[in-house]
Amino acid sequence: MRLKSRAIRLKQDNDVNTDYIISGRYKFQIQDPKELAKYVFNDLEPDFLKRTGGRSIIIAGSNFGCGSSREQAPLALKYAGIKAIIAKSFARIFYRNAFNLGIILIEAETDDIADMDELELDLDAGTLKNTTKDFEVKFNPLPEFMEEVIRDGSIVKYFNKHGGFQF
Amino acid sequence: MGKTIAEKILSNHAERDLKAGDLAICKVDFCFGQDGTSGLIIDSFSELKNSKVAEKDNFCMVIDHSAPSPNERVSEIHNKMRSFAQKHKINMYDIGCGVCHQVIPEGGHVTCGDLIVGADSHTCTYGALNAFSTGMGSTDLSIIVASGKTWFKVPETVKMMIDGELAKGVYSKDIILHITGDVKSDGCTYKAIEFSGETIKNLSMDARFTISNMAIEVGAKAGIMGADEKTFDWLEKHCRKPCKPVRSDDDAIYSQIKVYDASKIVPMVAKPHTVDNTATVEEVSGLKINQGYIGTCTNGRLEDLRIAVSILKNKKVHPDVRFLVAPASNNIYLEALAEGLISCLIESGATILPPGCGPCVGTHQGVPSDGEVVISTANRNFKGRMGNPKAFIYLASPATVAVSVINGKITDPRGYVK
Numbered sequence: 001m002r003l004k005s006r007a008i009r010l011k012q013d014n015d016v017n018t019d020y021i022i023s024g025r026y027k028f029q030i031q032d033p034k035e036l037a038k039y040v041f042n043d044l045e046p047d048f049l050k051r052t053g054g055r056s057i058i059i060a061g062s063n064f065g066c067g068s069s070r071e072q073a074p075l076a077l078k079y080a081g082i083k084a085i086i087a088k089s090f091a092r093i094f095y096r097n098a099f100n101l102g103i104i105l106i107e108a109e110t111d112d113i114a115d116m117d118e119l120e121l122d123l124d125a126g127t128l129k130n131t132t133k134d135f136e137v138k139f140n141p142l143p144e145f146m147e148e149v150i151r152d153g154s155i156v157k158y159f160n161k162h163g164g165f166q167f
Numbered sequence: 168m169g170k171t172i173a174e175k176i177l178s179n180h181a182e183r184d185l186k187a188g189d190l191a192i193c194k195v196d197f198c199f200g201q202d203g204t205s206g207l208i209i210d211s212f213s214e215l216k217n218s219k220v221a222e223k224d225n226f227c228m229v230i231d232h233s234a235p236s237p238n239e240r241v242s243e244i245h246n247k248m249r250s251f252a253q254k255h256k257i258n259m260y261d262i263g264c265g266v267c268h269q270v271i272p273e274g275g276h277v278t279c280g281d282l283i284v285g286a287d288s289h290t291c292t293y294g295a296l297n298a299f300s301t302g303m304g305s306t307d308l309s310i311i312v313a314s315g316k317t318w319f320k321v322p323e324t325v326k327m328m329i330d331g332e333l334a335k336g337v338y339s340k341d342i343i344l345h346i347t348g349d350v351k352s353d354g355c356t357y358k359a360i361e362f363s364g365e366t367i368k369n370l371s372m373d374a375r376f377t378i379s380n381m382a383i384e385v386g387a388k389a390g391i392m393g394a395d396e397k398t399f400d401w402l403e404k405h406c407r408k409p410c411k412p413v414r415s416d417d418d419a420i421y422s423q424i425k426v427y428d429a430s431k432i433v434p435m436v437a438k439p440h441t442v443d444n445t446a447t448v449e450e451v452s453g454l455k456i457n458q459g460y461i462g463t464c465t466n467g468r469l470e471d472l473r474i475a476v477s478i479l480k481n482k483k484v485h486p487d488v489r490f491l492v493a494p495a496s497n498n499i500y501l502e503a504l505a506e507g508l509i510s511c512l513i514e515s516g517a518t519i520l521p522p523g524c525g526p527c528v529g530t531h532q533g534v535p536s537d538g539e540v541v542i543s544t545a546n547r548n549f550k551g552r553m554g555n556p557k558a559f560i561y562l563a564s565p566a567t568v569a570v571s572v573i574n575g576k577i578t579d580p581r582g583y584v585k
Binding site: 074091143164 | 190192202203204206207211214215216232233238240241243244286287288290302303304305306307309310314316318352353356357383386388441528529530547549550551552554556
């Protein structure tokens with residue numbers, strides 16, 4: 001599986017919590033995920049969508065997605081067009097939630113990737129190429145079960161296909 | 168090789184021998200959602216093929232985050248939950264019952280040795296009852312509702328040993344704020360914490376819940392305590408499930424051991440806008456406040472209300488301050504009424520809110536204005552948390568909040584507490 005996009009670097013690098021991804025006041029007001037996506041990162045950087053429209057890979061520092069268990073956070077990101085997040089580390093509830101929805105999550109060193117850098121992600125090879133700066137980052141491949149969930153598109157699709165967990 | 172409490176409970180629920188790092192499918196004893204997460208649980212459940220509720224007694228829903236409903240959109244979510252509960256004969260705790268993390272243990276759904284999953288990050292609260300209890304998202308929950316199981320990566324455990332006597336005016340909230348400032352918001356990510364030591368043993372169950380509740384604020388999967396007579400007494404009053412206490416082995420392997428001297432801990436606050444941005448109350452003393460809040464799954468229990476009343480009795484809230492109090496459950500509300508606590512609070516100038524999350528999540532009740540400062544007993548102070556990204560939230564113990572609302576500024580409770 002391959003993915004190409006220019007990088008999105010958020011204005012805050014570490015500890016981006018799920019309240020910042022989608023505020024509690026929107027998650028109770030809006031049930032349609034397409035509508036919800038319009039308010040992604042609203043409290044952190046209100047111009048996020050205008051600034052990053054069309055790009056699909058977020059680059060972050062450590063502890064991305066900490067705090068509340070709200071699945072509206074990765075859901076809003078998914079409907080805002082985000083396909084992959086590459087961070088030094090993730091908070092665990094967000095990691096599960098985003099993965100369940102089919103968002104690709106990679107733990108890797110991200111310091112040298114700047115906003116707008118051209119990136120090429122290759123899941124099978126376990127590599128992230130930065131073609132703007134001409135370097136490559138290697139990452140550990142996902143466990144087989146998780147890779148299959150990503151291939152199936154979501155944990156629900158995986159579950160329906162296999163009738164349960166297969167490991 | 169010895170095992171931690173987390174390794175033992177997860178092994179028992181996978182019916183095989185597990186150690187940290189293993190992936191396993193585990194049977195879940197009880198799971199739940201609240202009104203911020205249940206809408207998506209129901210949507211995801213309906214997408215599952217041939218979905219049926221695996222064990223209707225092992226799942227419930229609680230309306231607490233935005234309750235009673237402030238508008239028609241929230242009402243729609245609440246009614247979606249009610250219809251689902253009716254259709255599948257699911258236990259439902261509707262508005263006014265209280266915060267899920269008080270209602271669920273009070274309702275007898277959790278005991279020692281249990282594996283509990285909630286669609287709420289503060290599900291780690293029931294670690295105080297010697298359970299492995301953790302938060303997940305709505306899709307994970309829907310799969311547990313349908314199958315009774317989920318997958319786990321068995322976490323490593325950080326042991327936190329807390330010994331020494333707390334000074335007057337210092338409480339369990341100060342201990343956990345001190346720890347949060349020390350290990351930081353990602354200090355225990357992917358890990359379980361075992362809280363142990365004499366200080367924990369000497370705390371009441373109400374005070375222990377406060378500590379386990381905030382384990383997620385350092386990223387932990389669970390914040391577990393051993394079981395003792397206090398645990399058993401509490402369970403005897405609330406739970407009929409067979410109790411299966413689990414203790415860690417003496418030769419259990421921990422990824423880290425942290426030692427804290429409770430006698431050195433002083434009243435603490437978390438400053439805006441992160442929970443690990445801690446300071447001593449002394450350092451921020453004198454800062455003017457506009458609103459105080461005592462309540463939430465962290466500090467809305469009977470002992471918290473008693474502490475507040477011991478300070479506020481025959482005193483008045485500062486005229487420039489709005490003071491909100493929400494008992495964590497209707498049982499606590501009734502007990503507080505019977506003890507005369509509620510009338511004392513009202514006489515001092517408090518506004519009593521219905522049992523539930525209150526203004527903690529910023530969906531209703533007590534949204535601060537631009538530039539306002541709030542001191543709250545909640546567990547999160549992120550920008551926008553209480554509904555306004557231009558407000559400033561300080562987290563503290565009920566005693567610190569009570570003293571501060573009298574003085575109209577952040578005040579160290581030592582000296583006010585006899």
